[in-house]
Each structure stands twice: as structure tokens, then as C-alpha cells.
Amino acid sequence: MYAQIIVDISHEKLDRIFEYRIPEEMRNLIKTGTMVNIPFGKGNRMITGYVTGIVEKSDYDESLIKDIDSVVENAVTIESELIELAGFIRDNFGSTMNQALKTVIPVKKEMKHKENKTVELMIDEDEAAEVLAKYRKKNAKAKVRLMEELLKVSYLSYGIVTGKLNVTSSTIKAMTEEGVIRIKTENILRNPVGHLEKGRYSIQLNEEQRKISENIKNCMNKGGGVHLIHGITGSGKTEIYIDLIEENLKMGKQAIVMIPEIALTYQTVMRFYKKFGDKISIINSKLSQGERYDQFERAKNGDISIMIGPRSSLFTPFANLGLIIIDEEHEGAYKSESVPKYHAREVAEERIRKCNGTLVLGSATPSVESYYKALEGKYTLHKLEKRAGNSKPAEVEIVDLREELEAGNRTMFSRKLDGLIRDRLSKDEQIMLFINRRGYAGFVSCRKCGYVVKCPHCDVSLTAHNDGKMKCHYCGYSIEKPQLCPKCQSKYIGMFGTGTQKVEEAVKKMYPQARVLRMDLDTTSKKGGHEEILAAFANHDADILIGTQMIVKGHDFPNVTLVGIIAADLSLYASDYKAAERTFELLTQAVGRAGRGSKEGVAVIQTYNPEEYSVAMAAEQDYEGFYRHEIGYRKLMDYPPVTMMLSVLVMSVREDVAVMAAELIKESIENCGERNRIIGPAEAGIYKINDIYRRVIYVKNKEYEALVNTKNTLERFMNEDERFLNIKQSEISVQFDFNPMGNV
Numbered sequence: 088m089y090a091q092i093i094v095d096i097s098h099e100k101l102d103r104i105f106e107y108r109i110p111e112e113m114r115n116l117i118k119t120g121t122m123v124n125i126p127f128g129k130g131n132r133m134i135t136g137y138v139t140g141i142v143e144k145s146d147y148d149e150s151l152i153k154d155i156d157s158v159v160e161n162a163v164t165i166e167s168e169l170i171e172l173a174g175f176i177r178d179n180f181g182s183t184m185n186q187a188l189k190t191v192i193p194v195k196k197e198m199k200h201k202e203n204k205t206v207e208l209m210i211d212e213d214e215a216a217e218v219l220a221k222y223r224k225k226n227a228k229a230k231v232r233l234m235e236e237l238l239k240v241s242y243l244s245y246g247i248v249t250g251k252l253n254v255t256s257s258t259i260k261a262m263t264e265e266g267v268i269r270i271k272t273e274n275i276l277r278n279p280v281g282h283l284e285k286g287r288y289s290i291q292l293n294e295e296q297r298k299i300s301e302n303i304k305n306c307m308n309k310g311g312g313v314h315l316i317h318g319i320t321g322s323g324k325t326e327i328y329i330d331l332i333e334e335n336l337k338m339g340k341q342a343i344v345m346i347p348e349i350a351l352t353y354q355t356v357m358r359f360y361k362k363f364g365d366k367i368s369i370i371n372s373k374l375s376q377g378e379r380y381d382q383f384e385r386a387k388n389g390d391i392s393i394m395i396g397p398r399s400s401l402f403t404p405f406a407n408l409g410l411i412i413i414d415e416e417h418e419g420a421y422k423s424e425s426v427p428k429y430h431a432r433e434v435a436e437e438r439i440r441k442c443n444g445t446l447v448l449g450s451a452t453p454s455v456e457s458y459y460k461a462l463e464g465k466y467t468l469h470k471l472e473k474r475a476g477n478s479k480p481a482e483v484e485i486v487d488l489r490e491e492l493e494a495g496n497r498t499m500f501s502r503k504l505d506g507l508i509r510d511r512l513s514k515d516e517q518i519m520l521f522i523n524r525r526g527y528a529g530f531v532s533c534r535k536c537g538y539v540v541k542c543p544h545c546d547v548s549l550t551a552h553n554d555g556k557m558k559c560h561y562c563g564y565s566i567e568k569p570q571l572c573p574k575c576q577s578k579y580i581g582m583f584g585t586g587t588q589k590v591e592e593a594v595k596k597m598y599p600q601a602r603v604l605r606m607d608l609d610t611t612s613k614k615g616g617h618e619e620i621l622a623a624f625a626n627h628d629a630d631i632l633i634g635t636q637m638i639v640k641g642h643d644f645p646n647v648t649l650v651g652i653i654a655a656d657l658s659l660y661a662s663d664y665k666a667a668e669r670t671f672e673l674l675t676q677a678v679g680r681a682g683r684g685s686k687e688g689v690a691v692i693q694t695y696n697p698e699e700y701s702v703a704m705a706a707e708q709d710y711e712g713f714y715r716h717e718i719g720y721r722k723l724m725d726y727p728p729v730t731m732m733l734s735v736l737v738m739s740v741r742e743d744v745a746v747m748a749a750e751l752i753k754e755s756i757e758n759c760g761e762r763n764r765i766i767g768p769a770e771a772g773i774y775k776i777n778d779i780y781r782r783v784i785y786v787k788n789k790e791y792e793a794l795v796n797t798k799n800t801l802e803r804f805m806n807e808d809e810r811f812l813n814i815k816q817s818e819i820s821v822q823f824d825f826n827p828m829g830n831v
């Protein structure tokens with residue numbers, strides 16, 4: 088018997104299968120997914136690898152095949168279903184097989200189990216009474232204490248014995264040796280939802296929800312497919328998910344519910360917990376490695392049937408998966424930012440295709456990609472048009488900021504927004520102020536010569552902070568804010584742009600009576616900072632919450648009756664093809680935050696471009712109108728989803744090397760035999776990060792398949808071409824990104 092092995096080294100040259108003989112005595116230990124030690128290369132250096140297949144006969148010369156050395160102890164084995172999924176990721180998103188395998192096993196090493204230790208009596212009561220008398224005679228006080236307790240309750244937790252009873256471990260050991268007691272150790276799998284309060288669940292689906300749910304359930308019994316639920320915020324999508332999961336459980340199958348980390352709040356988990364109790368578990372970044380490991384074990388053992396979590400929950404090793412739900416499917420977080428740059432939606436589609444399961448996508452603002460597929464008939468589209476509870480959608484007011492300036496208003500707040508803020512404060516209702524901007528806010532420039540203070544390691548401007556420092560959000564570089572322009576020495580150097588801090592200052596000045604909370608990268612960087620702020624706001628410890636995208640995603644604050652969008656168009660200036668989509672999505676989500684309770688809400692959108700379609704359609708809450716405009720633009724410009732796109736990012740610490748490598752790559756793409764459109768090489772949007780130069784080539788083709796072929800040709804080229812190999816390999820790296828979420 089021979090094992091096909093992927094070595095645990097991520098290098099393009101080693102990205103293939105190696106065959107090793109399985110020694111007789113290891114036959115029962117080695118299966119697909121086992122991690123093994125193997126002698127490798129000329130020097131027979133010992134390395135590790137994953138078994139991805141087992142065959143009877145090898146095509147290689149028998150005498151050259153080496154033996155597997157041993158099985159790696161405490162390694163996590165990979166289910167064969169997930170190995171196949173890794174193969175799919177490798178082929179379709181560009182990475183080595185080893186990187187893809189690392190992606191499908193989010194916890195690499197078997198973790199030590201948490202132990203439950205108890206101390207038990209080993210002898211019967213009569214004997215115990217004699218022993219106790221003996222201890223008393225000898226005046227062995229600790230032993231007496233323990234025996235007295237053990238005669239009351241036949242066993243005690245080890246912690247209580249050494250803690251409250253103050254019996255030392257050497258005393259326990261002595262008594263164990265006497266045969267009086269024993270220590271029992273049990274492994275327990277940690278349960279992150281174990282402490283939650285049980286509840287009753289009593290929501291009945293309304294007519295609109297019920298129709299959709301019945302529809303999808305009908306499909307679930309015959310092969311599933313992909314379903315897109317387009318439902319406005321608060322229309323009751325989550326209730327439909329719960330109904331579908333129940334059906335899936337009845338079919339004896341398991342389910343994965345993907346929710347972006349930022350929306351995975353206590354409130355949300357509780358809704359699932361109330362319905363399904365300990366059948367659910369969660370995965371999130373707050374769990375320790377050990378806790379994460381345990382959740383995957385519990386899924387494998389069949390202790391749980393529903394896993395809720397962000398992107399990595401997709402790889403939960405359920406044996407009989409039937410349903411995957413992706414809530415807020417438009418979220419950028421579903422796309423991996425590191426290699427392999429896979430999209431969870433597409434990998435989920437593959438996973439459910441393999442098991443004849445069902446994939447349900449839900450969003451108030453579906454991604455243009457998904458909506459396009461739904462209209463093409465590849466996904467089944469379902470619509471929810473009314474809010475489910477008793478709340479009404481917010482009324483939206485649009486304000487043209489140019490008119491404010493003409494009327495002499497130089498503050499950040501239009502007269503309309505100012506009036507409403509004062510009104511809400513007087514009624515003790517809450518307000519959210521949203522700034523559609525991140526990263527570049529608060530850059531410092533000279534008003535005389537135009538000099539902008541930039542990071543010396545990255546091609547981005549530094550951001551001013553209240554502590555008098557300027558920081559780079561990419562690499563952490565920080566300097567004191569200059570008093571004079573470093574270029575022309577003028578003193579007219581100052582801060583531009585509307586950062587969250589500036590809004591906070593303005594609010595405090597205009598409404599000194601208001602209690603204010605601010606949520607952005609700075610205030611949430613410490614662990615749990617994010618939830619603390621949300622909890623405080625929910626508790627009405629503040630009247631106004633100021634923040635970036637973070638505040639608009641999935642949080643329900645029933646007392647919020649006003650949402651102000653300070654400047655709607657800032658994200659439009661980002662120069663990538665998804666800018667309008669992102670703007671529409673953020674504005675729609677922000678508007679959806681107003682009036683979630685019984686009181687009516689108003690949203691005010693302040694903008695310099697009221698006629699810009701992403702702003703205007705968000706104000707109208709008109710997704711279809713936006714989609715029609717946007718798809719027209721994508722068609723005209725040949726962007727995804729109309730045309731498929733592959734970005735090839737070439738990086739090097741040496742600029743000349745990056746230029747040279749990118750030129751060679753372009754040449755190879757031109758000669759690969761596919762009818763591609765090639766754009767570049769050009770400087771990437773951010774040309775330098777952490778002293779590494781970045782050049783990018785975009786390749787477009789109507790067929791995804793053609794781009795996969797192009798990537799494969801390119802990989803071979805980089806392994807074989809003399810000129811390319813002449814470049815010092817340690818000086819360059821190349822990354823692929825299929826249908827990137829924006830320009831790089």
C-alpha cells in the first residue's frame with residue numbers, strides 16, 4: 088500500500104503529490120487525512136506531510152520509494168470531504184495544496200482537553216468509619232477533614248478538596264496509595280454556550296415568511312440548491328433561517344450558520360440558543376485555540392448539530408451536512424484577505440453541491456454578484472418586502488451640503504440634522520451619527536504647498552490622532568505631528584478630512600448636554616472594547632453614538648430614532664469598481680438602524696452628490712434601481728460579475744525586481760493561449776506597504792475557467808522559465824486574487 092502525500096511546506100516547487108510506502112505495522116493507523124513524518128530529499132531530512140490518498144499500486148519505480156517513518160502524534164486528521172474542498176480551493180483561487188489544507192483545518196494541533204478531576208471514596212462506609220477513627224487517633228487533621236466530607240457525599244471535586252478543604256496534593260497521594268480514595272479524571276469538551284439561560288421560543292412566521300420557508304423546504308428534500316433571500320433589514324430573515332434549520336434537523340442533518348463576526352452578538356446567539364439549546368455551538372475570535380478545537384471535536388462526535396460563526400465555521404467537520412446559511416452575504420469579510428483568497432460563498436456552494444445540500448444566502452443589500460446569478464436563474468430568488476415586527480422603515484431625508492454652505496452654515500451638521508438632534512435630545516431618545524470613511528480620515532497637509540505627510544514605509548498618508556501623534560494604519564509607524572511644513576516651513580499645516588474624533592469634538596461643542604460614545608479603530612482596539620461600547624449604548628448610558636461602518640452592522644437599538652450620515656459620499660472617492668456598491672450598502676444599512684423599536688425613525692443623509700445614483704437610490708431604499716444602474720456600469724466597463732477578473736499581485740522589496748518580474752508575467756499571460764484582456768502591469772493602488780513594492784496586472788475573461796487555466800500556465804511558467812528563475816526567488820512573491828473585492 089502507498090500513501091499519496093502533500094508535504095507540509097508551502098512552496099510552488101513542492102506543490103505536488105509524493106508517494107511513500109506504508110509499512111506493514113502502520114496499515115491500521117494511516118488513513119486519508121493522517122499527518123505523517125517522512126524522510127525527504129537527498130539528505131532524508133525528516134519533515135511532515137498530509138496523506139491525501141491511499142493506492143494499491145504506485146506508478147513510480149518501486150526501488151526509489153521510501154517508507155513513511157511514523158504517524159505524527161497529537162495531529163488533527165482532516166476529513167476526506169475537507170481534503171476535496173481544499174483541492175477545490177487550490178484549483179480555483181490559487182495557492183499551494185498545503186496552504187489550502189491549512190485553510191480547511193482552522194486548528195492545526197490537537198489541544199489538551201480540559202479535565203474534570205474528582206476525588207472518590209474507594210471503600211465502603213463501615214471500612215471508611217474505621218479508617219476515620221484511625222486518622223483521628225493519629226491526629227491527621229487534613230485526612231480527617233477529607234474523610235468526614237467523603238462520608239457525606241461520595242465524591243468531591245479536586246478543586247474543592249485542595250481549595251476549601253485545604254488538603255495538600257501529597258496528602259491526597261498518600262491516601263490514594265493507602266487505597267482509601269482515588270482520583271478520577273474525565274475529559275470535558277468546553278462549551279461556549281453552556282452558561283446561557285434556557286428560554287422558550289414562540290415566534291410564528293407571518294404569511295410572507297412562511298411562503299418562502301415552505302418553498303425552500305420543498306427544495307431541501309430534493310437536492311437543495313442555492314437560494315437568495317433579499318429582505319429589508321428587520322423583515323425577519325433570521326426567523327426563516329431558524330425554521331429551515333429545524334426542518335434540516337428533522338431530516339437528520341447538520342447545519343452551519345455564517346454570520347459576520349461583527350454581527351455575531353449576544354442577542355443573535357440567544358435567538359438560536361432559545362430555539363435549539365445545546366445543539367448549537369459558536370466559533371468566534373474570542374475563543375481560545377483549545378475552545379475552538381473542542382467545538383470542531385464536538386461537531387465531529389455529533390454532540391452538536393448547528394455551528395454558528397464567521398468565515399472559518401464553513402469548515403466545521405460535520406459528517407452529514409445538509410444546510411449552510413450565509414447571513415449578510417454581501418459582507419467583504421467572507422472573502423479571505425490572505426492566500427488562498429477564497430470567497431466563502433463560492434466554497435460553500437461547492438461544499439453543499441457535494442453533499443446535495445442547501446445553501447441559503449440572505450441580505451438586505453445582496454452583492455451585485457449574487458443578484459446577477461439570481462437573475463440568471465442560477466440561484467432561486469426570494470423577496471421579503473415588509474418589516475416583520477411592529478416597527479416601520481425609517482423616513483429618509485436627503486440634504487445637499489452645498490446649499491448649507493451657501494446659506495452660511497459652516498458646521499458639520501445641516502440645519503435639518505441639527506434640528507432633529509436637538510429634538511431627540513429633548514425627548515431623551517437616542518441618536519447614531521455615522522461617518523462613511525475609514526483609513527484616510529484626518530490626514531495632515533500643508534495649505535500653502537500641498538505637501539501631505541506620508542508614511543515612509545507605505546504609500547499612504549499618516550492619520551492624526553488626539554494624542555499629538557500621527558500614525559500609519561498599515562504598519563503602525565508613528566511620529567509627532569509637525570508644527571511647520573517639512574517642505575516649505577509654512578505654519579499652515581493642518582488636519583483635513585472628517586474623522587470620528589473631529590465629529591466627536593464638534594458634537595461636544597454644539598450639544599454640551601449630550602452624553603457621547605465613539606466607536607472606531609482606536610476605541611475598540613482593546614479586546615472586548617467593541618462590545619463594551621455597544622452594551623453601554625444599549626443601556627442608554629449615552630445619547631449619541633458616533634462611529635464608522637462598525638456601528639451600522641446588525642445591532643438593534645430600539646430607542647434610536649435618528650440616524651445622521653455626516654458625509655455620504657466619502658467612500659465614493661475610493662478608486663475601485665466596488666465603490667458605488669459599498670456606498671449604497673453602507674447607506675442602506677445605516678438607514679436601517681433608525682426606528683427599530685415602536686417609535687418612528689428618521690435618517691438624514693448629508694451629501695455633496697445628491698444626484699449620484701448610489702446615494703439617491705439608498706435614500707429611496709430602492710435596491711433594484713441601484714442594481715440596474717450598477718450592472719449597466721459593470722457591463723460598460725467589463726467588471727465582475729459580467730466579466731471575470733483575476734488580479735496578479737507581484738511584490739518585492741526591490742522596485743526594479745518587481746518591475747522586471749511583472750513584465751515577465753505579463754509576457755507569459757499573453758502567450759498562454761487564452762483570449763484574455765490584460766491591463767497593466769501598473770503600480771497597485773497602494774504602491775508600497777511595509778517597504779514592499781507592489782505591482783498589479785488585471786486579467787479579464789468572460790469565462791472563469793479561462794482565468795483558472797491562465798493561472799495554471801503562469802504557475803508552471805514561474806517554476807520553469809529560466810529568466811524568471813534567475814531572479815532571486817526570495818526577493819519576490821506573487822499572489823492571485825479571483826474576482827477581487829476591489830482594486831488592490
Ligand code: ADP
Nearest residue numbers: 290291292293320321322323324325326475476
Ligand atoms: P432580519 O434578520 O431580516 O433583519 P429579524 O429576523 O431579526 O430580521 O426580525 C426583525 C424583528 O422582527 C425581530 O425582533 C424579530 O423577533 C421580529 N420578527 C420576525 N419575524 C416575526 C414574526 N413572524 N412575528 C413577530 N415578530 C417577528
Ligand code: ZN
Nearest residue numbers: 533536572575
Ligand atoms: Zn508646505
Ligand code: ZN
Nearest residue numbers: 542545559562
Ligand atoms: Zn506604514
